[in-house]
Amino acid sequence: MTLTPVKTPLVAKKMFPNYVWDIATDDKVIYLTFDDGPTPKITNWTLNTLKEYNAKATFFCIGNNIEKHPDIFQNILDDGHTIGNHTHNHIKGWKTKAAEYLENVNLCETVIKNQISSSSIINQKSSIVNLFRPPYGQITPKQGKELIALDYKIIMWDVLSFDWDQSVSKETCFNNVISKATNGSIVVFHDSFKASKNMTYSLPLLLEYFTKKGFIFESLK
Numbered sequence: 001m002t003l004t005p006v007k008t009p010l011v012a013k014k015m016f017p018n019y020v021w022d023i024a025t026d027d028k029v030i031y032l033t034f035d036d037g038p039t040p041k042i043t044n045w046t047l048n049t050l051k052e053y054n055a056k057a058t059f060f061c062i063g064n065n066i067e068k069h070p071d072i073f074q075n076i077l078d079d080g081h082t083i084g085n086h087t088h089n090h091i092k093g094w095k096t097k098a099a100e101y102l103e104n105v106n107l108c109e110t111v112i113k114n115q116i117s118s119s120s121i122i123n124q125k126s127s128i129v130n131l132f133r134p135p136y137g138q139i140t141p142k143q144g145k146e147l148i149a150l151d152y153k154i155i156m157w158d159v160l161s162f163d164w165d166q167s168v169s170k171e172t173c174f175n176n177v178i179s180k181a182t183n184g185s186i187v188v189f190h191d192s193f194k195a196s197k198n199m200t201y202s203l204p205l206l207l208e209y210f211t212k213k214g215f216i217f218e219s220l221k
Helices: 010-015 042-052 063-068 070-078 098-117 141-149 170-180 196-212
Strands: 029-035 058-061 082-085 186-190
Touching: 029 042, 042 070, 042 196, 058 063, 058 070, 063 070, 063 098, 070 098, 082 098, 098 141, 170 196, 186 196
Parallel strands: 029 058, 029 186, 058 082
Antiparallel strands: none
16 A cells, blocks of 8 residues: 555645646646556557547656657657656666666667657657656655756656556546646656556546546646
């Protein structure tokens, strides 16, 4: 049983003010994010579902997965979503020295830039590589400070769906989001095999739910 809350407490946000937890706005905007892709079938399903609602999102991609599935990564670019760095090998920050951690982030950035530079679409708005999300939310103060010095925006979250947690039902996953997300919330999902059962159930329902309430879905910038 995890002790991590669905909604990030205000005290946690204040403890780490240099990280982005949500977007301050009075507008009805939600920022969906998807970690760990690109993944065969799952990522393309996600893209098609978002397209049905004219929704944009941010995909925090693993460099190694981009290398394995460049065509799926290209689909993310073609659909105009924002790309973020999620390290090359999904490493744990608390168990990794800062120099090794930054090297892994840089490797992912190189892969992203190489893929974007070879894209057939010039000047894609999705070619943003200064967004970074630490795998597992694990990042040390030194790692964070050095990444910010390199002009990265460290993107955390306001709401966790818990789609990856096998002990969480698909209904609970859906309710986690609709009960906690609000104006400017950054919401975490995963376009991965592990999370697919909960994510594929929840995403269409929450897109419909919030759209009916007048919300739109935008990429992080």
